[in-house]
Amino acid sequence: MPELVFFSGTMDCGKSTLALQIAHNRSARGLQSLIFTRDDRAGEGKLSSRLGLVTEAVEATPELDLYVFVVERMSRGGKVDYIVVDEAQFLLTEQIDQLARIVDDLDLDVFAFGITTDFRTRLFPGSQRLIELADRVETLQVEAMCWCGARATHNARTVGGEMVVEGEQVVVGDVGMGTVGYEVLCRRHHRKRMTSATAHAAALSPDVLPVTSG
Ligand SMILES: Nc1ncnc2c1ncn2[C@@H]1O[C@H](COP(=O)(O)OP(=O)(O)O)[C@@H](O)[C@H]1O
Ligand SMILES: Cc1cn([C@H]2C[C@H](O)[C@@H](COP(=O)(O)O)O2)c(=O)[nH]c1=O
Secondary structure, eight states: OOOEEEEEEOTTSSHHHHHHHHHHHHHTTTOOEEEEESSOTTOTTEEEOTTSOEEEOEEOOTTOOHHHHHHHHHHTTOOOOEEEESSGGGSOHHHHHHHHHHHHHHOOEEEEEEESBOTTSOBOHHHHHHHHHOSEEEEOSSOOBOTTSSBOOEEEEEETTEEESOSOSOOOOOBTOSSEEEEEEOHHHHHTTOOHHHHHHHHHSGGGSOOOOO
């Protein structure tokens, strides 16, 4: 039975790598993927992993009807055995509905990959719709870690090194890079707005040095 599967997690937990692995393993068995992505850091029409692998993909712009795109490709004789979608959090809710229709009406598996929540800990609309519609939601097995060693469950945004909790929901970027950067944290440290830089600064502060007697 074909499925809509949502592989979700924080940034930097290996989602794009798994997407590429699924496509690689299936293509080794002669199965043809159709890969969609949206706003990958590597540029338009790319699916890229931090391990250095990158592949061509169809850019799922807001105007693109994914169901119609797949039907047209198949009716022109194109082989499509399954669908991979990366950065699925950026898709419109209607596009997630189109993915569900691809599974139900075209009998194709759809593997969608994306972060669940934004830097304010709020669901992205695309991820919310995936949680509502997916046959399965899978958490990735390789855990991203907070600086404290706990499992990272949330994404923090930093601007000029400072953690922020206000701003545009979508700002394409990477962990630990650029003026606007991201860091994965556990919930406790996301709540306390404590990034690795803040924690490091606090550890160096004389206020927290052990008090010696005498
Ligand atoms: N130099 C490296 N050596 C080994 N693994 C790495 C290296 N750089 C990144 N990774 C792995 O790649 C993961 C990020 O993969 P990626 O697919 O880009 O993540 P996501 O799509 O979830 O943001 C990291 O969590 C880490 O496991
Ligand atoms: C938390 C958060 C992230 N983003 C952006 C930053 C990256 O471009 C992608 C996530 O990519 P990854 O492959 O999962 O690392 O999402 C954003 O726009 N808004 C946010 O709140």
